[in-house]
Amino acid sequence: NEELLINSEKLYVAGQLAAGIAHEIRNPLTSLKGFLQLIATGRASNGQFYAIMKSELVRIESIVSELLMLSKPQMYDFTHRDVRQIMAETVTLLETQAILHDVVIELRAEERPLWVLGVENQLKQVFINVIKNAIEAMPDGGVVSIDMSLDDAGAVGIRIRDEGCGISKEQLSTLGQPFYTTKDKGTGLGLMVTYKIVDNHQGQIAAESEMGVGTTFSIRLPFKERPVASEALMRI
Numbered sequence: 001n002e003e004l005l006i007n008s009e010k011l012y013v014a015g016q017l018a019a020g021i022a023h024e025i026r027n028p029l030t031s032l033k034g035f036l037q038l039i040a041t042g043r044a045s046n047g048q049f050y051a052i053m054k055s056e057l058v059r060i061e062s063i064v065s066e067l068l069m070l071s072k073p074q075m076y077d078f079t080h081r082d083v084r085q086i087m088a089e090t091v092t093l094l095e096t097q098a099i100l101h102d103v104v105i106e107l108r109a110e111e112r113p114l115w116v117l118g119v120e121n122q123l124k125q126v127f128i129n130v131i132k133n134a135i136e137a138m139p140d141g142g143v144v145s146i147d148m149s150l151d152d153a154g155a156v157g158i159r160i161r162d163e164g165c166g167i168s169k170e171q172l173s174t175l176g177q178p179f180y181t182t183k184d185k186g187t188g189l190g191l192m193v194t195y196k197i198v199d200n201h202q203g204q205i206a207a208e209s210e211m212g213v214g215t216t217f218s219i220r221l222p223f224k225e226r227p228v229a230s231e232a233l234m235r236i
């Protein structure tokens with residue numbers, strides 16, 4: 001009986017999410033259809049609305065690609081990875097965007113490997129989502145500082161701190177809810193996907209913030225020592 005209840009609750013959440021997604025995708029679709037009609041009936045010159053149409057398409061594309069990250073990875077997708085390496089690659093990906101926003105990304109990490117068992121692309125997505133938000137929170141530029149270390153409890157700790165606008169107390173509790181956004185071009189899906197991925201990795205994520213001072217996201221992932229011997233054996 002209890003299981004049934006949990007299942008119906010899950011169905012309810014899935015239904016809510018589906019309704020939200022349908023709504024978010026239908027809006028740009030409706031406007032695309034409208035512009036096509038204008039062009040087809042000759043009431044608009046070809047090309048007049050291409051820029052808007054393109055941005056509507058890009059919007060649908062970003063919603064769909066963020067949602068794709070929600071699919072649960074299979075067991076065999078998890079591999080031993082050094083978080084420092086994944087983070088270094090992620091920062092390289094975001095370097096151009098940071099420079100464009102006058103943002104400097106500072107990276108600090110312990111000298112030893114910080115092994116986790118994870119899906120590389122998903123962990124990258126987590127770091128991308130949080131760092132992008134940090135950059136977007138600083139319209140006049142600033143510093144994003146990233147710290148990685150093994151904490152006292154033996155977990156891998158990743159802290160991403162910005163000097164941005166901050167998040168109010170009330171907003172802090174809404175983080176991770178689908179479609180919550182304060183941005184014109186936001187999807188409000190980044191953090192929901194981020195929280196889900198961290199959860200799939202048996203990790204935790206939390207945010208601390210002070211208005212006008214900045215925000216720190218702390219992520220913890222279980223440290224998983226790499227089984228050197230068995231990997232060596234498998235290579236033979």
Ligand code: ADP
Pocket residue numbers: 129133134137162164165166167175176180181182183185186187188189190191192215
């Ligand atoms: P999006 O970035 O598309 O708005 P997210 O799920 O990534 O969606 O973030 C949701 C909201 O959380 C943002 O619109 C913003 O209001 C807030 N937020 C997230 N990270 C930060 C941050 N580092 N500083 C300030 N606000 C943030």
Ligand code: MG
Pocket residue numbers: 129132133190191
């Ligand atoms: Mg975002």
